Amino acid sequence: MxxxxxxxxxxxxxxxxxxxxxxxxxxxxxxxxxxxxxxxxxxxxxxxxxxxxxxxxxxxxxxxxxxxxxxxxxxxxxxxxxxAYVNARLNLARALGAKGDLAGATAELETVLKQKPNNAEAQSGLGFVYFTQRRYDQALLHYQEAARLRPEDADVQTYLGTLLAMQGDFSGAIKAFEESLKLNPNNDVVRGYLARARAALAPKR
Known part of the structure; x- marks a missing residue:
């Protein structure tokens, strides 16, 4: 400043x-x-x-x-x-995504990762684009990496839990949802996701 x-x-x-x-x-x-x-x-x-x-x-x-x-x-x-201005490129990706240009957003985020492979925002951004496109396997890979780089991001943990639950990994989903709720305890939507994941693991009667 x-x-x-x-x-x-x-x-x-x-x-x-x-x-x-x-x-x-x-x-x-x-x-x-x-x-x-x-x-x-x-x-x-x-x-x-x-x-x-x-x-x-x-x-x-x-x-x-x-x-x-x-x-x-x-x-x-x-x-x-x-x-090489990374923040400008990240914001450009967001603007392109908001306009519906997912291909353009993907290209900008991939460029960021070539410059900064450990950029958590680019990883989660690509995860979101792939999630929107229903390319869930690719989305999961990027959200896993984003969670590794920035475990304190509640939204990343929520998307990670959602994708793991979709793949049937309810134990992993529970862990991610619990982490999300530690970071944002008042999120009732995530609390509902967690309850459903726990129910899926409960013994069948």
Whole structure:
């Protein structure tokens, strides 16, 4: 985080010429203030049009607002500036997936894994794409890897449990659902999945 004075000013003290507009955009994005983030990043790009960081931040903000086509355009531009920008590529995959371009999303996620084989987000992203396409064996492989890399992700544990249950591995499914509930105890949907997996293992009378 930038430590200069402009970045420490309140929103009322923001100025168009601020050299820290990009950092203010990052702060707005982290706070969930997506419209403000769009404004910040657009102003940053007026003075730094070749900033991959600002371009990617703008794309991420537009993605959060549901403006998928605009997000794709900005994220593709960020990657033209810096092809190795992993976060931009992950967000591009999300935007493409949201638009229904699963082939495009898959290609971007596979590119990330070529750069960073241990990227948990790319692993879970591919798992979700394959799950959506009903390619369950491939989805399971990626969710298993994502769970290894990021065991603290409740959603990953839930998808892993679901896929294991679909394959008849109810013991594995129970373990994954229990882990998911440790991370998110108030998820009644997962609690129902766990109950069904336990029932499937119960002795038949």
């Amino acid at each position: 930038c430590g200069c004075r402009s970045c420490l000013k309140s929103n009322q003290q923001r100025t168009h010429e601020s050299p820290c507009r990009k950092h203010l955009g990052e702060l707005s994005l982290m706070r969930g203030q997506f419209r403000q983030a769009v404004s910040d990043f657009e102003q940053a790009l007026q003075t730094e049009p070749k900033s991959a960081t600002a371009r990617s931040g703008l794309g991420a903000s537009l993605l959060a607002l549901g403006h998928y086509q605009q997000a794709i355009r900005e994220l593709e531009e960020a990657l033209r500036i810096d092809p």
